[in-house]
Amino acid sequence: MELEGQWWKGELAEDIYQALRYKELRLPAYKGQSPQLSLRRYFADLIAIVSNRFKLCPAARHLAVYLLDLFMDRYDISVQQLHMVTLSCLLLASKFEEREDCVPKLETLNSLGCMSSMNLVLTKQGLLHMELLLLETFQWNLYLPTAAHFIEYYLPVAVNETDLHDGWPMVCMEKTMLYMSKYADYFLEVSLQDHAFLRFIPSLVAAACVASSRVILRLSPTWPPRLQRLSAYTWEQLLPCVERLLIAHDSDVKEANKQKCPKPSAQPAQMVYPVQGQSVSLHQYMQRPNTQYMQQSCQPVVVSSQGPATYLTHTAPMQVSTAPLHGLTQTQTMDAKVNVPSRAYQVNPLYPCAAPCFDRC
Numbered sequence: 001m002e003l004e005g006q007w008w009k010g011e012l013a014e015d016i017y018q019a020l021r022y023k024e025l026r027l028p029a030y031k032g033q034s035p036q037l038s039l040r041r042y043f044a045d046l047i048a049i050v051s052n053r054f055k056l057c058p059a060a061r062h063l064a065v066y067l068l069d070l071f072m073d074r075y076d077i078s079v080q081q082l083h084m085v086t087l088s089c090l091l092l093a094s095k096f097e098e099r100e101d102c103v104p105k106l107e108t109l110n111s112l113g114c115m116s117s118m119n120l121v122l123t124k125q126g127l128l129h130m131e132l133l134l135l136e137t138f139q140w141n142l143y144l145p146t147a148a149h150f151i152e153y154y155l156p157v158a159v160n161e162t163d164l165h166d167g168w169p170m171v172c173m174e175k176t177m178l179y180m181s182k183y184a185d186y187f188l189e190v191s192l193q194d195h196a197f198l199r200f201i202p203s204l205v206a207a208a209c210v211a212s213s214r215v216i217l218r219l220s221p222t223w224p225p226r227l228q229r230l231s232a233y234t235w236e237q238l239l240p241c242v243e244r245l246l247i248a249h250d251s252d253v254k255e256a257n258k259q260k261c262p263k264p265s266a267q268p269a270q271m272v273y274p275v276q277g278q279s280v281s282l283h284q285y286m287q288r289p290n291t292q293y294m295q296q297s298c299q300p301v302v303v304s305s306q307g308p309a310t311y312l313t314h315t316a317p318m319q320v321s322t323a324p325l326h327g328l329t330q331t332q333t334m335d336a337k338v339n340v341p342s343r344a345y346q347v348n349p350l351y352p353c354a355a356p357c358f359d360r361c
Contacts, residue, residue: 017153021203024145028138030198034072036082037195043068043086044192050087053112054104056094058188062146064093065192071137083120088130096142147191150206151184157226158184158210164220176217183213190248200241207231208241215246 034040044065051061067089071077077085087109094103110122138144159177163170170176187209191197197205211223223235 013153017150020145020149023143024201024203027144027201028070030069030195031073032195032198035076036072036079039079039082040069040072040195041193043082046083046086047090048189048192050090050104050109050112051094054094054102054108056090056102057097058148058151058185059146060090060093060097062148062188062192063097063142063144064090066144066146067093067134067138067142069195069198071134074137084122084126084130085134087122088127088134091127092131092134092142145202147188147202147205147209150203151188151209154206154210154227154231155181155184157230158213159219160224160226163224166218167220176219179217180210180213183216184209187212187245187249190245190252193248194244196244197241203231204233204238205241207233208238208245211235211238212242212245212249215242216249 047061047064047068051064064086068086071085071089072082091104106122106124106127135142159170159173159180161170161173163176165171165176188206191205191209200208207227210227214222223238228234
């Protein structure tokens with residue numbers, strides 16, 4: 001679905017946007033009941049690492065993760081086969097979204113350090129069989145909009161000279177727009193890490209990423225009329241998704257602060273933002289002291305222009321934690337050598353009828 005040039009700035013931008021909005025309402029249903037759901041974060045990080053290595057566009061990375069989600073949702077796949085499925089999803093997505101010269105080559109993939117650390121060996125025939133199985137599963141339709149396809153349509157109007165920062169006129173419009181872009185990219189990556197965001201349609205997730213960025217940057221009004229008109233979403237519609245994004249942001253900030261200050265010191269008690277699953281008051285979040293984010297200088301979300309947010313790099317290539325969903329207390333290590341056979345993979349279909357698990361908002 002490669003669109004030439006900056007389509008969101010062209011004369012057909014509104015028509016293209018409406019076509020994407022129409023298509024997202026007909027996306028395949030997602031049940032969220034894969035037996036390997038606890039491994040999803042690991043393989044989403046693997047896609048991010050490899051796509052960063054090849055400097056693939058965000059749309060390719062998001063499409064690859066979405067293809068992986070849909071495929072895992074329909075088949076019971078072994079851990080060894082999941083590596084092949086993951087890389088095949090990334091290859092298909094890059095072929096669909098990128099130029100031909102940007103698509104990763106088999107030899108380059110096999111030479112990556114993460115591949116050797118996983119003892120993973122790819123073959124041309126194995127990849128072709130897996131890509132064919134993926135295409136047949138999706139009925140040869142890869143026109144699947146993601147949040148990354150919508151974000152660029154919202155960003156040009158995400159910041160305006162009429163906006164206020166902490167109640168005062170903005171000092172530097174260019175710097176504010178730069179931070180807006182960085183934060184929006186960060187929140188897009190956050191949305192990839194949890195399958196719960198699949199309950200929201202992609203355009204809403206993209207709009208929520210912009211809204212969350214405005215909250216962090218303390219811009220007011222938080223959701224101005226121009227963004228509401230452009231996206232057709234009200235603040236109330238965005239609120240559930242925004243709260244999830246801000247919870248994840250707080251978690252990353254706390255983790256970054258722990259790494260900076262490993263030794264605890266006696267300090268006055270601070271407001272603790274509720275964990276996922278608890279009742280969240282965005283009003284309390286927005287009423288925090290102004291110095292909280294000024295002191296951090298936006299370091300937790302300084303993102304390279306060539307890849308995903310830096311918080312992804314903490315994932316060890318060979319460590320897969322299954323604790324969140326299965327109650328395990330130790331980390332399992334995958335060290336089996338994967339020799340891709342010359343025949344097609346045998347996978348067990350779980351759900352012949354894709355009944356929805358999430359009602360998309």
